[in-house]
Amino acid sequence: MGATLGDRVYLNVDYEDQYVQPLLLAALKARLPSELLVFVHESEQPPPLNGKLLQWRQYENIDFEHLLEHPKTNLANSYVIRKALIRKHYLSTTVSHWLIKRPESTLKDHVKGSVEFEVDYAEFLDDALVEAFELKEAWAKNEGLDAAEKEWWILKPGMSERGQGIRLFSSEEELTSIFEGWDPSSDDEDDAVSVSDEKPSASGDDGHDGNGIMTSQLRHFIVQPYIHPPLLLPPPHPSAGRKFHIRTYVLAVGALKVYVYRPMLALFAAKPYTAPAEASTADPNEELASHLTNTCLQNGAREGSVHAFWSLPSSLPGLSDEWRGDVFAQICAVTAETFEAAARSMSIHFQVLPNAFEIFGLDFLVDAKGTAWLLEVNAFPDFAQTGEELQGLVKGMFEEVVEAAVKPFFGLEDEELAGAKAASEMAMVLDVDLGRR
Secondary structure (H helix, E strand, C coil), X not given: XXXXXXXXXXXXXXXXXXXXXXXXXXXXXXXXXXXXXXXXXXXXXXXXXXXXXXXXXXXXXXXXXXXXXXXXCEEECCCCECHHHHCHHHHHHHHHHHXXXXXXXXXHHCCCCCEEEECCCHHHHHHHCCCCHHHHHHHHHHCCCCHHXXXXXXXXXXXXXXXXXXXXXXXXHHHXXXXXXXXXXXXXXXXXXXXXXXXXXXXXXXXXXXXXXXXHHCCEEEEEECCCCECCCCCCCCCCCCCEEEEEEEEEECCCEEEEECCCEEEECCCCCCCHHHCCCCCHHHXXXXXXXXXXXXXXXXXXXXXXXXXXXXXXXXXXCCHHHHHHHHHHHHHHHHHHHHHHHCCCCCECCCCEEXXXXXXXXXXXXXXXXXXXXXXXXXXXXXXXCCHHHHHHHHHHHHHHHHHHHCCCCCHHHHHHHHHCCEEEEEECCCCCC
């Protein structure tokens, strides 16, 4: 029997990314029954108002009104509100609130405590830090210590992306100097405006103030103890001695299941790691290339900067031969707890929907003892950082997303292939019923 009109699934797929679009289309065509699919851009007829529709588009182009009006037939690749996760200052609050309720949570050992503050100009920094007791205590302890003994901190603008505006400091004077360097001239004062809470920041250079941060991103900040020393790979690995972080792809489905994609990436800094206190210049921020592992900052020269995580050496000095598996287990546990914390304690700022799913990019840094620390959660992650050699990892991930999020929603699961789920690369780490129908 042929497919009926009611069986058809209309696909509005336009990711606006030359790297992602062909991989996404290939995954959809590989995992969904072709006789049921109607790609909107190829069809002369628009999808019927109450027809089955999948929107897989950039955030700002999703028709959220249609999504909310048709919860049983319309599926989209993003939640409407999720800043409890994707904005650094909101994420800090999410973790803080969760730990107050659940002090035994694993997050206490895998997320660095943060000091949050708001400030527009350097002259108001003192007022902004009136209650930053932990930070002031660290500064007091640093006084009189040798550079190697000082505790260093990392400053992160709450709404920046792609490593913009990250700075290191160990004293009040150094922090003040950073903000003084960002103060706009009198002609630019009107540029310090807020940006949309949910729309990802632009990836281009327009609006930059010349210091690696957009003036529109000034205002919300967090500072955290700098993680030192990080785990470094020994020779003869091609990226030996360079700091790296792990990019983990996480799928959130409905309200709410969360999956961690087992294939992960290790993204390496451009230069060999040196401790902040050992910088060859007076200002360690002039050598951020040894500290920042965002490969998007490497001007396209990423040779040796991107590796599959599971290809890293299985044996490292000071760690067990199971260190990679141990790290993956930590990542799964922290991811589950983070998403549950956002959904339960910050539900205003993370509103799950039964007819939405979303792929997030979570970044973890592993320290020299093998502990995985959550750095941030990214919406609409830059898949192109994966590069051409490892693009199969991204395509495989999209296929797993189709299996876990798309097929069940439209009732397209194949019972004969049910056993294949046991071999899935998607590890379910959270399955809670939040009462959203």
